[in-house]
Amino acid sequence: MSEYWSGSITFTGLNTGTDWDAIIEAQMAVEEYRYNSMLAAQSDYEARLAAVQDLETQMTTLYQTLQSYSDVSDFLAKGATSSDETCVTVTAGNDAEEGSHTVVVNQLAKNDIWSSDDGYASTDTVITDTDQTFSFTYGDQTYTIDVPGGATLSEFASLINNASGNNDDVRAGIINEGSAYHLQIRGMDLGADNTVTINDTGFDAMGPDAFTNTQKAQNAQIKVDGFPAAADEWIERSTNTIDDVIDGVTLQLKKATGSDGVNVDVTLDSDAMVEAIETVVESINTILQLLMDLRDQGTVSSSVSTATASDDEDDEDDDSTAASVLASNYGIKLVQSSLKSILSTKGLGFSYYNATDGTGDLFTSLSTIGISTDADEDSETFGLLVIDYDELEAAIKKDPQAVAELLSADVAGSTDSGDFSFDSAISGTTRAGEYDVSYTIENGKITSAYINGNAASISGWTITGASGKDEQGLAISVDNTEDGAYTGAVYLKQGKIGQLVDTLEDMTSSEGTLQIMENSFQDILDQYSQSISREEQRLDLVESRLRTRYSNLETLLTSYDNLSSTIDSLLASLDSD
Numbered sequence: 001m002s003e004y005w006s007g008s009i010t011f012t013g014l015n016t017g018t019d020w021d022a023i024i025e026a027q028m029a030v031e032e033y034r035y036n037s038m039l040a041a042q043s044d045y046e047a048r049l050a051a052v053q054d055l056e057t058q059m060t061t062l063y064q065t066l067q068s069y070s071d072v073s074d075f076l077a078k079g080a081t082s083s084d085e086t087c088v089t090v091t092a093g094n095d096a097e098e099g100s101h102t103v104v105v106n107q108l109a110k111n112d113i114w115s116s117d118d119g120y121a122s123t124d125t126v127i128t129d130t131d132q133t134f135s136f137t138y139g140d141q142t143y144t145i146d147v148p149g150g151a152t153l154s155e156f157a158s159l160i161n162n163a164s165g166n167n168d169d170v171r172a173g174i175i176n177e178g179s180a181y182h183l184q185i186r187g188m189d190l191g192a193d194n195t196v197t198i199n200d201t202g203f204d205a206m207g208p209d210a211f212t213n214t215q216k217a218q219n220a221q222i223k224v225d226g227f228p229a230a231a232d233e234w235i236e237r238s239t240n241t242i243d244d245v246i247d248g249v250t251l252q253l254k255k256a257t258g259s260d261g262v263n264v265d266v267t268l269d270s271d272a273m274v275e276a277i278e279t280v281v282e283s284i285n286t287i288l289q290l291l292m293d294l295r296d297q298g299t300v301s302s303s304v305s306t307a308t309a310s311d312d313e314d315d316e317d318d319d320s321t322a323a324s325v326l327a328s329n330y331g332i333k334l335v336q337s338s339l340k341s342i343l344s345t346k347g348l349g350f351s352y353y354n355a356t357d358g359t360g361d362l363f364t365s366l367s368t369i370g371i372s373t374d375a376d377e378d379s380e381t382f383g384l385l386v387i388d389y390d391e392l393e394a395a396i397k398k399d400p401q402a403v404a405e406l407l408s409a410d411v412a413g414s415t416d417s418g419d420f421s422f423d424s425a426i427s428g429t430t431r432a433g434e435y436d437v438s439y440t441i442e443n444g445k446i447t448s449a450y451i452n453g454n455a456a457s458i459s460g461w462t463i464t465g466a467s468g469k470d471e472q473g474l475a476i477s478v479d480n481t482e483d484g485a486y487t488g489a490v491y492l493k494q495g496k497i498g499q500l501v502d503t504l505e506d507m508t509s510s511e512g513t514l515q516i517m518e519n520s521f522q523d524i525l526d527q528y529s530q531s532i533s534r535e536e537q538r539l540d541l542v543e544s545r546l547r548t549r550y551s552n553l554e555t556l557l558t559s560y561d562n563l564s565s566t567i568d569s570l571l572a573s574l575d576s577d
Contacts, residue, residue, distance in 0.1 A: 103251060
């Protein structure tokens with residue numbers, strides 16, 4: 001039975017026996033060439049956009065990691081030890097200074113504790129037959145509790161613990177001495193100011209005379225490095241965890257020491273410093289590897305052609321690899337070049353070390369502390385940062401502060417002159433680098449001053465960089481006030497991590513390189529989407545016309561065939577007559 005086309009319905013096996021569908025499909029295949037090219041291009045740009053978005057995600061992750069190491073102290077991890085940890089334990093933050101200290105502990109901070117003198121046979125013993133009132137004061141807060149007649153010892157303790165406003169400031173408990181139960185009331189905070197006072201309300205069984213102050217609230221008392229010097233004077237704190245006496249060091253007091261105290265030593269934890277540097281290097285290498293992958297041009301074997309290789313051919317014989325979708329992209333090349341430049345050049349504001357007079361910076365680039373880019377093309381780490389641990393550990397041993405500054409210095413300033421000194425700069429505003437300074441002093445005051453050739457502002461003996469210039473916020477102090485003309489340079493250092501952070505921030509910003517690439521690819525995809533839609537409409541129209549044309553042709557041929565049959569029938573009839 002014949003099937004005719006109508007709307008989206010196809011027709012095959014018609015009266016003429018012609019496969020019109022095959023003919024239409026062949027013609028449409030020719031018509032769809034441009035459409036298929038558009039789809040392939042769209043897919044290509046979708047892959048490019050996804051690759052850039054993945055790169056942006058990875059760069060944002062690197063940015064966040066580097067932010068965790070953006071301060072010099074982040075690399076200067078410190079370790080601390082105590083000569084007697086039964087008396088004092090110690091921890092040190094990265095901002096602690098290396099050195100030794102003597103700590104004498106006179107007494108620990110304690111909380112206030114009161115215990116009832118009278119014992120009770122059990123916790124269920126009734127402490128009063130009549131209604132009573134119990135009151136106590138803690139710090140500057142007074143609590144008053146109604147005690148009903150018939151209340152037991154345990155119920156009385158609960159009334160104290162649940163008193164309105166008592167948020168675990170004071171806790172009541174019961175102690176079993178073996179033959180009797182005693183009520184205990186404890187202030188929960190340490191320190192001499194946190195005392196508990198039991199007030200007289202006429203409740204004799206639980207009045208002030210019925211309790212003994214078994215532990216008095218007191219402050220911790222210590223001396224550090226012999227201070228305070230007077231024998232009866234002490235540094236006092238209301239806690240046994242003291243972190244505000246020695247900068248960056250936390251002391252945990254355990255018990256009193258003898259008069260000789262304990263020795264506390266703070267040292268650089270070089271292993272932790274190396275581990276921090278490893279973390280940074282590994283994070284950077286993640287981006288370097290991704291960039292190399294994105295720029296991979298690929299290789300194609302001369303022995304295998306994708307156009308002729310059979311489906312059942314051994315895959316191992318095909319050593320072809322497709323080029324990355326961004327292999328020739330200029331934006332990726334720019335990103336890669338910018339990062340490589342930071343990693344291989346002298347740090348901003350750093351000056352080469354002069355061994356003769358000891359001026360300048362010991363370490364000025366990553367390679368000077370043993371971190372370099374692997375240039376061996378046969379190496380698994382080709383193009384990535386590698387660490388020479390011998391060089392790195394030698395640099396840390398020589399000057400850990402200088403190593404940390406190379407990595408994370410932030411507007412750290414110095415000068416090459418004995419006539420003026422670096423005063424201050426504004427992080428995020430003043431740009432790192434080397435600045436030429438010149439000024440003139442006449443009649444005991446500065447009459448003119450320039451930084452990098454730009455007129456600077458003058459206030460007394462302070463010179464400040466001009467607003468809107470790279471040196472904005474840079475302030476220097478004139479030390480030699482004699483009349484004369486003076487010149488020199490200011491070095492404002494920014495570590496490699498700061499440079500990377502700024503670059504990553506620029507590249508991933510709404511106006512950065514990656515966003516420009518994303519916008520460009522998205523614009524192209526939008527155009528392809530519109531073009532593909534129009535082409536789909538055109539192809540639908542072409543197919544509709546073809547099907548109408550061949551349907552009409554089928555109808556015409558069928559009528560001819562019917563006419564031929566009629567004629568043949570008539571001729572046959574004439575012959576029979």
